[in-house]
Amino acid sequence: MVKRKNKTNPKFRSIHSSQTPSATSVFSRLFVLLLLVVSLTSCDDDGTVGSSFTTDESEVTATTVKIPSTEEVSAPTYSANEDFVSAGFYDDMLFGSQQVTALFQPSLNLENLDSVYNDQATAYLELDVDEIYGDVDASTEFSLYEITRRWRGNSWRPDSVAEMNTVSALGTGSYPGDEEDKLIVPVDPQWVEEYAEYFNNQTVEEYRENVFGFALVAEDAEKILTFNVDESRFVVNNNTGDEADDGYTDFRNVAYSLNADRTTDHDSEESSLNFNTFENFMKLDFEISEDFIDADNIARAELVIYKDTDLLDQTIESGHSRNSVDLLDFYLLDEQELDLAIADEPRFQSSYDEDEGAYRVNMTNFIREQLLADEAESRRFYVVAGGQYGKLLNTALFNHNSDDYSPRLLITSVDPD
Numbered sequence: 001m002v003k004r005k006n007k008t009n010p011k012f013r014s015i016h017s018s019q020t021p022s023a024t025s026v027f028s029r030l031f032v033l034l035l036l037v038v039s040l041t042s043c044d045d046d047g048t049v050g051s052s053f054t055t056d057e058s059e060v061t062a063t064t065v066k067i068p069s070t071e072e073v074s075a076p077t078y079s080a081n082e083d084f085v086s087a088g089f090y091d092d093m094l095f096g097s098q099q100v101t102a103l104f105q106p107s108l109n110l111e112n113l114d115s116v117y118n119d120q121a122t123a124y125l126e127l128d129v130d131e132i133y134g135d136v137d138a139s140t141e142f143s144l145y146e147i148t149r150r151w152r153g154n155s156w157r158p159d160s161v162a163e164m165n166t167v168s169a170l171g172t173g174s175y176p177g178d179e180e181d182k183l184i185v186p187v188d189p190q191w192v193e194e195y196a197e198y199f200n201n202q203t204v205e206e207y208r209e210n211v212f213g214f215a216l217v218a219e220d221a222e223k224i225l226t227f228n229v230d231e232s233r234f235v236v237n238n239n240t241g242d243e244a245d246d247g248y249t250d251f252r253n254v255a256y257s258l259n260a261d262r263t264t265d266h267d268s269e270e271s272s273l274n275f276n277t278f279e280n281f282m283k284l285d286f287e288i289s290e291d292f293i294d295a296d297n298i299a300r301a302e303l304v305i306y307k308d309t310d311l312l313d314q315t316i317e318s319g320h321s322r323n324s325v326d327l328l329d330f331y332l333l334d335e336q337e338l339d340l341a342i343a344d345e346p347r348f349q350s351s352y353d354e355d356e357g358a359y360r361v362n363m364t365n366f367i368r369e370q371l372l373a374d375e376a377e378s379r380r381f382y383v384v385a386g387g388q389y390g391k392l393l394n395t396a397l398f399n400h401n402s403d404d405y406s407p408r409l410l411i412t413s414v415d416p417d
Helices: 021-041 189-201 204-210 309-314 335-339 364-372
Strands: 059-066 069-073 084-092 096-106 122-135 140-147 171-175 182-187 214-218 223-228 233-237 247-249 251-261 271-275 281-285 298-306 327-333 348-353 358-362 380-386 394-398 408-415
Touching: 069 271, 084 122, 084 140, 084 214, 084 251, 096 223, 122 171, 122 189, 140 182, 182 189, 189 204, 271 281, 271 380, 298 364, 298 394, 309 394, 327 335, 327 358, 380 394
Parallel strands: none
Antiparallel strands: 059 408, 069 281, 084 096, 084 223, 096 214, 096 251, 122 182, 122 223, 122 233, 140 171, 140 214, 171 182, 233 247, 271 394, 281 380, 298 358, 298 408, 327 348, 327 380, 348 358
């Protein structure tokens, strides 16, 4: 970051007990003045700053600058090996029908399992349910199908389709079930027996070439479940009567595929739908300049994005829920970067303020830098529902067409005169 340099950098001599009171007094006054200057100018892009000190003669001015234009854009993205993975089917009045298939490939990890007994072992998927999207109380059945072609987690996208054998299921399970916050799906013993050969011999390369795991598919259009990958496992019971012989493995790869129809009866010119699958998200089209900001001596600058809570509340049935969008990711990108999956980290993140119904980003340092820069910033900010990838995070944000809740900059400036 480019920061304004101090014109002077005074160096003070150490104070000894032999100094006169007048010298000590001068030093104390200079020290207090330095603290006041630091308090006035300190500001962090990613946090809340403390109270500022201003003199009685200073005039504080608050200015609202609306973002003149927004645009709905899209970009490709990946959907494998995230912290979460989703499976299910749900028809949302606002966001359309969404069918999500989860893919799991158990690993050959020996850390929590010594061996798999070929002729008597049984196994099941134990998936930790983190959040429910849809009818919270409805019972939904899931089927497990064998994947018949190799797939790569590092290149898997939401629109990728897994080839699977749907003639007969490897197992079925219902949620809610006997275990709270768990989906349990037994796995066919023949598949377990084949898995045992590779596991016991640790033939990793042959396993990757011949065993591709399974896909979890919902049989009912009631809900979409999100699973915490770190808390989920492939459990093996060797049935020897000794629990020490049993254990579990993690997953070599997990991913999800999404088949969505976004056609609905609901539309709003003042709001834009926003998906963390990057199918649709918001571009903020504005250039930082002195004319646009129209303020000097900026003490604080915040970008505010409002959520259309009324639209969201009016398009969800009683007893149904959506995954909570607690964070927005703010990317600073060139337009051509949208042609590829976005690899950069967000420039900013903002938590949702439920009382205000908005997301706030402290952009003070960024705007100061842009006002001092030799050239105008050509990149633009792109706003995406974020924070927990592998979940389906959908929301509605007010755009520039809204008179009352359009995206805006809140500028606080101080006039020392």
